[in-house]
Amino acid sequence: MFDSVKRDLYRCGDTFSERLREVFLNPGTWAVLSYRLRRWLYTLHAPTIVRRFLGPLSSIFQLWTILMTSIDLPVTAEIGPGLYIPHSGFIVVTVGARLGSNCTLAQGVTIGHGRGGKQQDEAMPVVGDRVYFGPSSVAIGGITIGNDALIGPGAIVTRSVPAGGVVVGNPARLISTRGSFDLISYQDMADDRERSLAMTALRPSEDG
Numbered sequence: 001m002f003d004s005v006k007r008d009l010y011r012c013g014d015t016f017s018e019r020l021r022e023v024f025l026n027p028g029t030w031a032v033l034s035y036r037l038r039r040w041l042y043t044l045h046a047p048t049i050v051r052r053f054l055g056p057l058s059s060i061f062q063l064w065t066i067l068m069t070s071i072d073l074p075v076t077a078e079i080g081p082g083l084y085i086p087h088s089g090f091i092v093v094t095v096g097a098r099l100g101s102n103c104t105l106a107q108g109v110t111i112g113h114g115r116g117g118k119q120q121d122e123a124m125p126v127v128g129d130r131v132y133f134g135p136s137s138v139a140i141g142g143i144t145i146g147n148d149a150l151i152g153p154g155a156i157v158t159r160s161v162p163a164g165g166v167v168v169g170n171p172a173r174l175i176s177t178r179g180s181f182d183l184i185s186y187q188d189m190a191d192d193r194e195r196s197l198a199m200t201a202l203r204p205s206e207d208g
Contacts, residue, residue, distance in 0.1 A: 001040040007081035008032050028085030028105075031071035035079065038062055042075040044123065064149040079103075080129065082186050100129035100147065102186045109133045114141025114158075128163065130195065132180035148179035148198050164202040177202050 012022035012029060016055065022029045038058045046054065058075060066072050071091040073079065080101035089107035093099070097111050105111075111133075112122035123142040131145055134153035139145060146163030156170040166180035179202050181195075187193055 001036050004038050004081035005033065007101070007186070008083055009037065011082050011084040011104075011185075026086070027069035027088035028071065031065055031073055031088070031091075032083050032085055033070045033077040033089045034061060034065040035073040035075070039079075039126075053103045072199060073098075094124065096124040097127070098124070100131065100189075102184060103127060103131045103133070104130060104151075105133050105179075106135040106137070107182075108136035110138045110140075112140045114139070114143075130180055130184045148181065148184075148195070148202070150178075150180040150183065164198065179203075 008207050009019050009023070012019045012026070019145065037145055038061055041054045041058050044054070046149045056139040062074070069088045071085065071088060073093050074095045076095040077093045078098045079093070080099055080103070082102035083099070087107040090151040091107065092110045092112065094112045096113070099111070111125050111127070115146070125139050125141065125143050127139070127145045128147035128149065130147055131149045131150045131151070133139070134155065136153060137155045137157070139151065139157040141158055143157065144160045145151070145157070146161055146165060148164045149161045150166040151157060151161070151172070152168035153168065154170065155168050155172040157167060157172040159172070161167055161174070162177065165174050166176045166178055179198070181199055181203070
């Protein structure tokens with residue numbers, strides 16, 4: 001948990017004062033930190049009697065977070081480190097969804113399942129690393145969104161997006177494969193070999 005929190009906070013700014021400001025003043029950061037704590041409690045290997053106490057406590061904390069931030073990050077979603085939410089405003093990630101590391105969710109984003117009832121678990125989005133979701137974008141169903149993809153503002157995504165894909169519109173259509181590199185930044189990204197290789201492959205004429 002602590003490594004994830006550290007990487008989350010480093011996405012909030014380059015200096016300690018910038019990160020501290022986000023912690024105190026950005027509801028998006030509150031929601032991320034709440035998720036990390038609740039996820040840690042959810043995965044904690046504790047005695048049954050302790051889990052029976054922690055479960056309701058986590059649920060109350062989640063409800064408080066939703067009321068304070070309008071952001072719903074359920075503990076059953078698997079979210080990698082380095083999540084950044086720059087603004088609050090009706091953000092929903094469905095139970096069971098999977099997000100990679102260093103993703104950004106702008107305001108109004110929905111990442112939802114495509115089916116109900118017993119089939120719900122079969123239709124969860126899987127999101128790669130360093131993916132940017134623009135304001136009011138939606139990704140629904142059992143789709144895969146590749147590493148470094150960029151989901152444009154207002155895009156409605158119901159089909160898988162390739163690595164580095166840039167999609168816009170309703171329904172979303174692929175307009176390029178230049179990726180999210182200009183919008184996603186994080187500590188030591190210049191030393192991230194996976195990112196460098198992806199950028200070289202998607203933008204061969206530019207330096208990684």
